[in-house]
Amino acid sequence: MWSHGGETSAEDECLMVTERFSANCGLLVSHVQLACCPSHCVYPWHGKELRVHSTCHPELEPLCLTGHHENIAAVVFGNGTNPLILCSASRDYIISWDIENCYSSVKKGVIAKGKVIGTLLGDVHHLSMCPSDNRTAACVADKIYILSTKKEEILQVLEGHLGSVTATEFCSWDENIIISVSEDRTFVLWDLMKREMLYQSAVLSAFPLLSVTLCEENRQLIIGSADEQVWSFTISDDHRCHLVSKIDLHKMKRRHRKLLESKSEYTGELQRKHADGVETAKAVLRITAFRLPLGSSHKQDKNGSCFWMGSYDGLYLINMATSELYSALILRDYTTLTISMVASWTISHGENGNASISLLSHNPANDCTLCVVASLFDPCVALLEVWVHGVLDSHRCLQGNLSVIPSAPPMPESPLKAELVRKDACSTSRKTDRSSVKNQPLVFHTQIKSSGYATPNRKTMFNPKTNKKSPGPMKTKKAKCLFADYPANTAAPSVLYTQLSLADRPTPVSSLQYSGDGKYILCGLRDGSALLHKSSLADTSTIYTGSHDGAVSTVGWSHSRQWLLTAAEDQTVRIWPTGVQQSVLILGSDRFPMPVKCAQFFYLDKFLLLASASALYLYLYHLDVARDDIKRYQQKSLVKLAGTFHTSTGTNITCAAAVNEFFSYIVLTGGKDRSVTVFDMNTGCISASITDSHNKAVHHISQNKGSMFCSQGMDSYNLFLTSAITDGVKLWDMRTLRCVQRFESHHNRCHPCTTAFSPCGRYIATGSEDSAAYLYDIRSSGYLQKLQRHSDVVLNVAFNPSIPEVSSLNLLLAILFTCPPLFPTGRTLLYYTTKQC
Incomplete structure (x- = not known):
């Protein structure tokens, strides 16, 4: 029978x-x-x-x-x-x-x-x-x-x-x-x-x-x-x-x-x-x-x-x-x-x-x-x-208020409204008020006109030009387009174009980043130096060396592309003018309790965003490139702490990410307790947190920052990636703080392999421990390409944000890879492109 x-009780709403x-x-x-x-x-x-x-x-x-x-x-x-x-x-x-x-x-x-x-x-x-x-x-x-x-x-x-x-x-x-x-x-x-x-x-x-x-x-x-x-x-x-x-x-x-x-x-x-x-x-x-x-x-x-x-x-x-x-x-x-x-x-x-x-x-x-x-x-x-x-x-997890692109201007009491007042400007204004007499040179003979006795007599009288030809019609130059559109429907890179050895000795590359215009590549090495290359990898590099006593862990570009930033394991951060091998600003180890895990320009170059121990540091700065050979040991650049923001649990920050390409209030951090914390710099507090985002601590966060050569939908900028050893790569949506895709085809068991978004937002690149780099389509969990021309673990990846042209080859997409420490191949950069048009 x-x-x-x-029936279950009607009082049970779940x-x-x-x-x-x-x-x-x-x-x-x-x-x-x-x-x-x-x-x-x-x-x-x-x-x-x-x-x-x-x-x-x-x-x-x-x-x-x-x-x-x-x-x-x-x-x-x-x-x-x-x-x-x-x-x-x-x-x-x-x-x-x-x-x-x-x-x-x-x-x-x-x-x-x-x-x-x-x-x-x-x-x-x-x-x-x-x-x-x-x-x-x-x-x-x-x-x-x-x-x-x-x-x-x-x-x-x-x-x-x-x-x-x-x-x-x-x-x-x-x-x-x-x-x-x-x-x-x-x-x-x-x-x-x-x-x-x-x-x-x-x-x-x-x-x-x-x-x-x-x-x-x-x-x-x-x-x-x-x-x-x-x-x-x-x-x-x-x-x-x-x-x-x-x-x-x-x-x-x-x-x-x-x-x-x-x-x-x-x-x-x-x-x-x-x-x-x-x-x-x-x-x-x-x-x-x-x-x-x-x-x-x-x-x-x-x-x-x-x-x-x-x-x-x-x-x-x-x-x-x-x-x-x-x-x-x-x-x-x-x-x-x-x-x-x-x-x-x-x-x-x-x-x-x-x-x-x-x-x-x-x-x-x-x-x-x-x-x-x-x-x-x-x-x-x-x-x-x-x-x-x-x-x-019954298990809904919606936030609804978070967005990388701000919907309102900064609040009056926001830390982002802070300003840096220069000391030299204050002293100059005070002196001007005290006396209206300006400093005069000691010798005035340079202002006295010559009598003309020593000049030779004029031999040629005025002779007007009567047969002057007319210049003809005015020729107008065609205005060049400053930025070419990034191809949104191009294929993923799969062809090895060139490779470059960065050092004579096996020196591992710990980080790399493209400039915003895609013309230069900045690489940080484990020997405490940084290298600046053209994106074609054809010319010799500019070497920034002898300044850090530890491995360079982070490198970064300013939005204006005039300044470079390096952070090392010796707890120091330095800022350099592009192409100049002398730093203009040094933040010493006395400011940070532990090595800086993340350092970058923030809020369209207005601030320096640094992460050390369990805190985020927001610095205002002024960079002075004037040189004085007598007092060159004195640092004329100024820096001021605008705010310090701590994690809610006190856990140490392992990685951080923020957008500098446009105004954004959001800063993402990963903690040793496997959490991902969202800081709102407009209010100066924590907006949300993802607990147990991975099985292990997040070692890298990558945001979809787009490119000046390509435009995306506003919702695309709310996507970000997190990576953890043994737990693959997860794609998250900022609006809901939910994982929307997972990528696990690559191998990542012990090395901190990083990830990157393509400028068009369609592809994701990640390093792998099977001597290859993997390319994923953001809409599918399976990988598109497996780039295998490597001899060891691939640690770092970066997409070129522009469309460079080299010889007759049209480089629609370019991607760089670096290899891990303690191996001869760790000093090698590989440059992949799409197939020849």
Whole structure:
């Protein structure tokens, strides 16, 4: 018998799940593949029969289908609705059922019959249907049988796995491609047309692979294993698979512990298990791709592509782009549910991610996901209805007021309104008031006119020019365009143009930055010097050396391109005129408690922004380039502290970033406690903070600053990147402080590799430890280019903001790379461009 489950209390505003019915199957079905579609669900009844329930019309009696003589091991629905095909498998038969014909037969009082399409194939672990419902894949031991759903015929037998095949999935955009996962811990792409294996992965885990799904929109393959690991791969046109991300569900749950907290006793038990260290890994039993409904508050999170992941204890909704946990449904937290530990999941939703409108909810505005679950210990199944809107809206994280581009002028009491009054100007004005007599030279004979006695007599009289030719029509010069537009639709750089060795000895390059016009490159070296090169890398460099006693950690350009800034590990900061090897301003170690982690010009060169220890320092400055050989040891440049801003937790700042290309109040900092803090310099306080932004401390922050050669939409400037060792690169939106994309194809396990935005805002570059630099499209998690002409780790990257032209080659895009410390290749710059036009 089956019975309806009780409704959750109406007082619970965070309702996420409702049990529509539960049924006793007579026999344990924990090992059986269940099936569900937007209109029906099916499960074995006493082992050898099938019970089909209508989810849209619960008043209908369940449809009973008989025909198997052995216990049913797997069932699956087709992808079409007219007709709706159901396939069931046991040791003796694989049967195809037409649900509409079965209902018609029952109404006529006739026993519903199916069509046998396979006989005595063995124990079937899994069934899957192709998009056109013409073929069925049956996993039997280490083989895959491709059967016709129209008649009893074995079309193909796929062999190649070394262990039992646990799941298969047909490619939705090409039904001749099928993907299989196995207990041998590999997955394989098969071409049914060519009857060959296209791709086989390496061993991914120490545990068997159990589940697989495909996302057509992103062309991604998602695989789950028995130890809570999930991999995401992109499938290229040549059917090569590239790793996009790897998710550890156990670490994700620990990072989002607050999200999983509840008032039930199970939560306390779960926390005790975590504390005792005896919690066992939970298998990823089922993965289903999902798209957020258009009405969801999270529709701004890229394409809304997510996936459901079912495990023993509950259901997890994970963002495919960011690999972040949206929400978790822990079954034991709901006392009204019959099943608390699940052995089998099947998840269904409608087209475009909108589940079918359930008549049971009596509210057509509710979008839901249907799940059929089988108990781990009892012969019981249940139909669950999960509301997507309730899950997402209950974990909303919107800020709404933050923007890199300011919407109002600075406040009267803002630190940005501070001004520096020069001492020499004050003293000059005082002297002028005291006396109106100006200083006169001691010798006046230079002002006396000559008498003319010593000059020779004039020999030539005045002779006017009478045959003067007319100059003709005035020739006007064509005005040159100062700035050429940056090509917004150009391809990513992929061709190595030139490379340059910066030093005779293996001196690592610790930082680099382009000038705003793209004509020069400034590099900081670990030997305490800095090099200034032309962007073509053709001429000799200007060397700024002998000033710092430690490695130069940061270099920077002013917006006017007249000044250079260097900060070193000796706790000093120096400012240099461009091309002049003598600094005009020195901030000594007495001003900072620790080495400066970030130093740059800020607010269109009005301030110096420095980060040291747990504080941000804002300095006003005046630079004096006048030279006096007698008093050249005296520093005439002035500097004044305009404000000091501390982090809320007192953690040390590891990196910082701010925009100097236009007026902006926002400053971003990364802390050792893995947080990202947003400072508003207009108010002089912290506006927001992201706790646990990465698994480890953020070592680099990069903002989308654009370029004077290219314009972007205003919303594009609210994007910024954070990098952390072992945790990849994350793309964030300033307006919501949510991660909107994640990039993990590169390798970053121990070195602080940096990132950079392209001037057009379309591409992202990052260094990698596999002797390559990776280029990503901002709209996709998979990488576009892998630049491999390096001999060691790539640490720093920078895009050229302009369009330089060298010889006959049109350099539409250029990118620079530097290599790590302690290696001979660490002193090498490589210059990549697009292909020749």
